[in-house]
Amino acid sequence: MLLADLARTSQEVAATSARSRKTALLAELLGRLRGATESTEAPVVVTYLAGRLPQGRIGVGWTSFAQPVQPAGRPTLTVRQVDAALTAIAAVRGPGAQAERRARLTELLAAATAPEQEFLIRLIGGEVRQGALDAVAVDALAAAGGAEPAQVRRAVMLGGTLGAVAEALLGHGPDALAEFRLTVGRPVLPMLAHTAKSVEEALDRLGPCVVDEKLDGIRIQVHRDGPEVHVHTRTLEEITDRLPEVVAAARALPARQLVLDGEVIALDADGRALPFQQTAGRVGSRLDVPGATESLPLTPVFFDLLAVDGRELLDLPTAERHAELARLVPEPLRVRRLPVPDPADPAARRAAAAFTAEALARGQEGVVVKALDAGYTAGRRGASWLKVKPVHTLDLVVLAAEWGHGRRSGRLSNLHLGARQPDGSFAMLGKTFKGLTDALLGWQTERLDELAVERPAWGVRVRPELVVEIAFDGVQRSTRYPAGVTLRFARVLRYREDKPATAADTVETVRAFLPAEISD
Structure with missing residues (x-):
């Protein structure tokens, strides 16, 4: 199967909001993999469609995509070739590993068309936002293989991977799902x-x-x-x-x-x-x-x-x-x-x-x-x-923002958050891009662009004027940030343009959320 088929289907799935249509599109693609020979590609295809890499992390960060690569004129890359290339990148170790990974990634991107490049960049960066995560992928796999969704879900939970179940179902039919049962020594996905x-x-x-x-x-x-x-x-x-x-x-x-x-x-x-x-x-x-x-x-x-x-x-x-x-x-x-x-x-x-x-x-x-x-x-x-967990909130100030990637390309996404210090300056506590809707991304890109005082390649540094309400689960020590603390699971709730930066929460307030054993 060509990578172009996946890229096109992913784009079509992202363009529809109806879950039934998403399922049908994915099922049509997976249906091409029926048969013992074709189904060997299924573990990679279905994992890509669920927004993940079979290899997990491959040691490639967003900086590796900073320089555009001239795309290929026509699609030739197969799923097998892409999987082999990513496996080889993940295996690079030792001195000069980062440069070698970047060189191999550039070679892969040069063989991809523009739509394929976009799909690969979003896939590697964990930015596939097509609504085709595991739940939809499971339903599509069931439809493609002629099985009940509940049977497929159970097989996945007991087999550990969506890919293994896809290969068995598409290669050998619904009866093959019976092979997936709870086995002591083989972990199951937790409830x-x-x-x-x-x-x-x-x-x-x-x-x-x-x-x-x-x-x-x-x-x-x-x-x-x-x-x-x-x-x-x-x-x-x-x-x-x-x-x-x-x-x-x-x-x-x-x-x-x-x-x-x-x-x-x-x-x-x-x-x-x-x-x-x-x-x-x-x-x-x-x-x-x-x-x-x-x-x-x-x-x-x-x-x-x-x-x-x-x-x-x-x-x-x-x-x-x-x-x-x-x-x-x-x-x-x-x-x-x-x-x-x-x-x-x-x-x-x-x-x-x-x-x-x-x-x-x-x-x-x-x-x-x-x-x-x-x-x-x-x-x-x-x-x-x-x-049931208590939700804490803080009013913090945006200090900077990084350009987004994938579907967020061209928009300021990852926010640098700061709390007030006694001298009126702001100490950075961490970053978050969670909780941002498309509408909010568009608004904050325009607003932060107006507040920009520096424009490094990665984003903008801004005047510390814009207050944002942040929800978080807790506070912990961190040597990465000047205040010595950072937020756990921070996400954006809303912007507070009604509040001046002088009304933002202080570092002292943030530190009060530290567990008693480690607070000063």
């Missing part, structure tokens, strides 16, 4: 949660439920088969060697086979969560694991059980899975949980609110409310899990 504005709203939407603490840790999935234990992250990366305490805890449980869902977290002597960045730093450390374990031990906390001793539990209701979990896992290693069998009971609602407040006081992110009658729908944001 995710939708958001509710409050615990009260979550109780009203779910009915009988439990309220779990939402831990401020790292999601883990633990597979045990006899003495063999494997630990995976939410993205299915294996991190077993970094977490010996998790391996030891899993081996101590009274079962031969287990698949557990939970988090790993750093706790203080009172059982209160330490700042997230300490947990993340420890999990990310590959050097001197014994020393790191001694200096900052981590605790696994489990909240679900997916399989035990040859029994698959995915389809059992929450209440039954939790009962099995409680039978096998000691209380210190289980998430704090409040059953709410009757959400209409005023006393139960008060208890849920109090439980949420206590979770926040213990340093956790919030709570997750889970319906008692729901199965475990891995890999999806099921409506039966609702997370």
Whole structure:
């Protein structure tokens, strides 16, 4: 298949807002890959259509696209050639690697037509915004392969990758989906949660439920088969060697086979969560694991059980899975949980609110409310899990903005955010391009252009006059920024032209959001 076919389809999909039309366009393209020979391209094609690279990160940043490359006059690049080229770029290591990757990328772009170049740049930069992410791609794959969408979704969650399921379905038909089942040792995509504005709203939407603490840790999935234990992250990366305490805890449980869902977290002597960045730093450390374990031990906390001793539990209701979990896992290693069998009971609602407040006081992110009658729908944001987290906001000042890429080309996108200092100047806290609609991108490009005082190649530096309201999940230490702090998951809510820059929040206000253990 030519890359031009994908680029054209991606453009057509982006141009329509109807999900049914998006699905039909993708299904038509995927339908060309039916058959044992053709389907070998399916893993790459369907992954591209979902907006990702099979290789993951390939070590190429946006600066690699700074110099335009003369496009080819006609399409000749095949999907296989592109995949091989990107694999080779990702494999470059050692001295001069950045220059070598850039040279190889330039060679690839020179072989692409202008529409293909645009598609490749957006794909590599994670900027494919066609509405054809996994959910639509799964429906299209089901239509192309003559299978039920629910069958494909289940196969993907158990098989781990959309590409593997695509090759099996398009190459061998719907019966091949039966090969994808829960296997101890092979990670499955974790179940995710939708958001509710409050615990009260979550109780009203779910009915009988439990309220779990939402831990401020790292999601883990633990597979045990006899003495063999494997630990995976939410993205299915294996991190077993970094977490010996998790391996030891899993081996101590009274079962031969287990698949557990939970988090790993750093706790203080009172059982209160330490700042997230300490947990993340420890999990990310590959050097001197014994020393790191001694200096900052981590605790696994489990909240679900997916399989035990040859029994698959995915389809059992929450209440039954939790009962099995409680039978096998000691209380210190289980998430704090409040059953709410009757959400209409005023006393139960008060208890849920109090439980949420206590979770926040213990340093956790919030709570997750889970319906008692729901199965475990891995890999999806099921409506039966609702997370409730406090949303913090700050009024900050825009200090600069970077030119966007892909569909944001020609518009100022990534904002540099600053807070007021005692002397009236502004300290940069970080960057964000989240939450920006097309309309807002257009408006801010014009407004920031008016405020520009410098125009480096990457964007503009502006007079610190424009106030923007930013939502964020927390504040953490950072040596990258002059105030020593940065925001977690910052996103734009709205511009506050009604506020002068002198009314923006101060660095002191921002630092007050630091967890007590590390604030001054």
